[in-house]
Amino acid sequence: MYTASQARLEISTKGKIEVYQKLNRIEKLIFNMRFLFHNSDSKDYSKGRSVEKCYTSDYLGIYIVILGFSLIIPYLLYIIRNIRDSFGIQRELTACMISFFVFFTLNFLASFGIVPLNNTFVGGNIFFTANTFICHFISVVRPVIRMYYHERAKRSMTIDPESFEKVLSTPAMFAELKKIMADMFCVENAMLGRKKRTSIIASRSETPVTRNSSISQNNAASLFIDSSQKSTVRGEDNDLYERYVKPGSPFELNLPHKLREKCTEMIKEKSPNAFDEVYKEVWSMIYQNSFPRYVSNMTK
Numbered sequence: 091m092y093t094a095s096q097a098r099l100e101i102s103t104k105g106k107i108e109v110y111q112k113l114n115r116i117e118k119l120i121f122n123m124r125f126l127f128h129n130s131d132s133k134d135y136s137k138g139r140s141v142e143k144c145y146t147s148d149y150l151g152i153y154i155v156i157l158g159f160s161l162i163i164p165y166l167l168y169i170i171r172n173i174r175d176s177f178g179i180q181r182e183l184t185a186c187m188i189s190f191f192v193f194f195t196l197n198f199l200a201s202f203g204i205v206p207l208n209n210t211f212v213g214g215n216i217f218f219t220a221n222t223f224i225c226h227f228i229s230v231v232r233p234v235i236r237m238y239y240h241e242r243a244k245r246s247m248t249i250d251p252e253s254f255e256k257v258l259s260t261p262a263m264f265a266e267l268k269k270i271m272a273d274m275f276c277v278e279n280a281m282l283g284r285k286k287r288t289s290i291i292a293s294r295s296e297t298p299v300t301r302n303s304s305i306s307q308n309n310a311a312s313l314f315i316d317s318s319q320k321s322t323v324r325g326e327d328n329d330l331y332e333r334y335v336k337p338g339s340p341f342e343l344n345l346p347h348k349l350r351e352k353c354t355e356m357i358k359e360k361s362p363n364a365f366d367e368v369y370k371e372v373w374s375m376i377y378q379n380s381f382p383r384y385v386s387n388m389t390k
Contacts, residue, residue: 157194188223193221253285254381258283270379278341279372279380282334327364332355335368345371349383 163183170180257263267279334343335353343352349367356364 156190160187160190165192177323182228185228189221189224212342251377253385257381266388267376267380267384269299270384271376274380274383276344277377278334278343279376281341282330282343283328283369283372283376285368295370329356341352343368343372344375 163186167183167187168181210334257267264280264284268277268284271277271280331339331353333339334341335345335350335357336342337350345368349371353364
């Protein structure tokens with residue numbers, strides 16, 4: 091059973107990885123700016139040194155910053171060691187870590203002449219440049235290539251509303267779908283969707299709606315609420331808003347900004363339809379993003 095604590099761990103881990111990615115970009119920007127400014131002059135007359143040659147002391151601060159950032163990678167790998175990783179984040183971090191330490195070591199040895207390297211030929215920064223290209227390929231180019239082949243495979247699948255409805259209404263199948271959504275770091279969609287389906291079945295004994303292009307929005311909205319449920323649903327919506335929609339909430343949904351703002355305003359106005367569009371968006375994300383991966387896994 092996928093617990094709320096596991097979901098909370100994965101969401102917080104994703105946040106930490108995003109923070110690291112931003113810090114890593116800042117680190118590379120600092121290094122590149124330092125390199126450009128260092129080589130913008132022809133002579134450092136105060137010290138009598140040519141800037142055409144890179145001195146280790148000039149880059150000592152940058153090296154410390156880069157090393158500090160890179161030591162975060164083992165920490166992140168430790169955090170996500172027990173998490174199912176369908177995005178290859180662990181492999182990506184491991185490859186970048188190995189690449190960095192290899193090229194950092196070579197650059198360090200070259201700075202002291204241990205590795206023979208003529209600075210006038212390629213320069214010690216060739217190691218950091220090579221590392222940047224490798225990490226860029228792993229983090230950017232490779233996912234883009236995989237996305238292309240994923241979209242081609244997705245178009246060849248047989249995905250229809252009927253099969254989607256069958257998965258949602260079958261506990262064993264839905265459990266498998268939820269595992270896949272956990273791998274995709276969007277288990278909060280399943281948690282909210284399942285909660286609403288259970289509520290609808292218990293209160294109205296009707297088949298839950300699926301969010302897809304063949305179902306009208308009016309019919310979907312009519313299934314979510316009736317007048318006899320208004321007071322109960324309002325209290326329920328407030329709880330759901332605090333858990334799934336409010337910025338910084340434990341299981342914050344990945345919703346469009348305008349939809350989030352609209353839901354917030356409707357909650358303040360105590361509208362009985364505050365969550366209608368949120369539910370539709372959640373089912374849409376499940377149907378369009380998570381369900382194709384489920385079909386792909388089941389057909390392997």
